Amino acid sequence: MTTHLSFDVQLNPNPRSAAERERVLASPGFGQVFTDHMICIEWTEGRGWHDARLQPYGPLTLDPATAVFHYAQELFEGLKAYRQVNGSIVTFRPYANAARFNRSARRMAMPELPEDVFVRSLELLVQTDRDWVPSTEGHSLYLRPFMIATEVALGVNHPSRSYKYMVIASPAASYFSGGVKPVSVWLSTEYTRAAPGGTGFAKCGGNYAAAFIAQQQAVENGCDQVVWLDAFEHRWVEEMGGMNLFFVFGDRLITPPLTGTLLPGITRDSILALAGELGYRAEESKISIDEWQSAAESGELTEVFACGTAAVVTPVGKVKGVDREWTIGDGTPGPVTMRIREELVGIQFGTRPDTHNWIHKI
Ligand code: PMP
DSSP states (O other): OOEEEEEEEEOOOOOOOOHHHHHHHHOSSSSSSOOOEEEEEETTTTTTTEEEEEEEEOOOOOOTTTTHHOOEEEEEEOOOOOOOTTOOOOEEOOOHHHHHHHHHHHHHHHOOOOOHHHHHHHHHHHHHHHSSSSSSOEEEEEEEEEEEEBBBBOOOOOOSEEEEEEEEEEEESSSOTOOOOOEEEEESOOOOSSTTTTTTTSSOOOHHHHTHHHHHHHHHTSSSEEEEOOOTTTTBBEEEESSSEEEEEEEEEEEOOOSSSSSOOOOHHHHHHGGGGGEEEEOOOOBBBBHHHOOOOOOOOEEEEEEETTTTEHHHHHHHHHTTTEEESSSSHHHHHHHHHHHHHHHHHHHOOOHHHHHEEE
């Protein structure tokens, strides 16, 4: 659908100097420094989307009774802009993020944003702040579209009658600056992330708010990340805090099915599509923690990796739970993990052919 929503462009009169920007880009970290502009679009009941604009990056002024502060009617997306080896600036499958944004919006009783407006908002921000797209190998510009409920009222009998959509951008270093390192994971049996009928498949802030305590527990137990299990038996693997999981049995790849309780990762979907071309058989099927442990111990399970926009593909080396602990392979990154990682990174940075038309030029 094409929507006639034109953006008003208000350029920042005081952008950061080239020297300041270069200082940030030399060591960007993740999500700490933002570019000079942002996108805002308003939605009001009866009127729909209006007042689309690019404006200088800066704080918002919101009434303390604004709905988002109280009932967390909010959702977000995450994707990256890459500077390819030939100098082009691109994003990876932005229409897939647009579609997921709208699936989240439906679950949260929020208005859907036409996909072309979502993608146009990313293009406009990245075009304006293109000098913030890093050229260091493996670095990128992280894009964070989000939407908040803005009605000023404390009633809980209906969803908000107004919303604000925004996009902000932040340069990001490669997740693994010192080379790809396996992560250790904590099996969360005390807490659950999502249950059937809940919001597990939606990228809403509330899912993440409820996850911090389990992440703290993972760190207290010497692990890097949480693995979420099903809500009833605490037995079936779902996903990690911010990544989906793949299990490698020789040339067979298994990833948990999209049951509504886990986030449908775009990296996950891309790996399912690429696997066959790389000579692997990929399938969506349930895997229990008992099977994970016994197959790792017997050597049948050769590798496990996590995947997501932030780190692309990350090997999992060690697993720990309340009463169990095991390692996968010899605890170092395996060949299938690294092959898939290289393929995806290659497509994103333009060193491998994009046969699926996933690359969207800005
Ligand atoms: N699961 C969760 C809970 C996430 O937050 C993310 C990051 N968006 C993912 C999986 C991976 O999704 P994607 O590949 O689209 O980044």
